[in-house]
Amino acid sequence: MIGKLQYLTITRPDLSYFVNKLSQFLATPQIPHMQVAQRLLQYVKECPGLGLLFPASSEVKLKAYMDSDWAACQDTRQSTTGFCVFLGHSLISWKSKKQQTISRSSAEAEYRAMEDATYEVVWLIFVLKELKQVHEEPVELYCDNQAALHIAVNPFFHERTKHIIWNNQNLTCFISGTNC
Structure with missing residues (x-):
């Protein structure tokens, strides 16, 4: 079942x-x-009518929402990452998965979720490029954690983020809109 x-x-x-x-x-x-x-x-x-709907006309603009719950699993203390990506008004990609590492703060869990959403958005931009659909506008990535946004905009090491493993500097470049 x-x-x-x-x-x-x-x-x-x-x-x-x-x-x-x-x-x-x-x-x-x-x-x-x-x-x-x-x-x-x-x-x-x-509710048989619920599901994905794709309108005939829609703008070619990516928009992503992401979130994380910090250490919600009672057994492993792992956080769960979730994101969804829209092309215009149509949901085209989503994911909900436990994070592989245990985050020591909600900001770290949210930052990891932001990283996963960014990977997906970058991949979708390449898919659109292959389909001859140029996506020139910046992608809107919505995050509800101010600390994670601050870390993404200011990628230098400091006392509050020294425990985060920094394995991708492209995230910061992508979010701030610069060319990596």
Whole structure:
């Protein structure tokens, strides 16, 4: 049942979070997990019209939203990254995944989420270029954490960010709009 729900998330991103959570218990499922899966199927049956819609005319402008929850997993203390990217008004890419490292602050978790969203946006710009769709405007990347935005704009090492592993300097260049 979970495999079929995973397949359904291709066109129903509203199910992604719940299917992801249910997938974590496939090795040792319990009765409450089955009840949640059945409730999810009821939701799908009650709302058949929800899904991805692509209007016939739309502007070629990328816009991304990202967020992170800091150490939300009770077992591993890992944060979860989530982002969605729109082309005009159409959702074209999204992701929700646990971060590989454990963040020591919410700013670090948000910065890592910003990094993942930026990788996706850069890849989508290359895809658009291959499709002969030039994207010249800066991409809007929405982040709700002021500390992560400050780190992205000021990429120098200082006391508050010395614990963050800086593995990609391109993020700062991309966000500030300069050419890397």
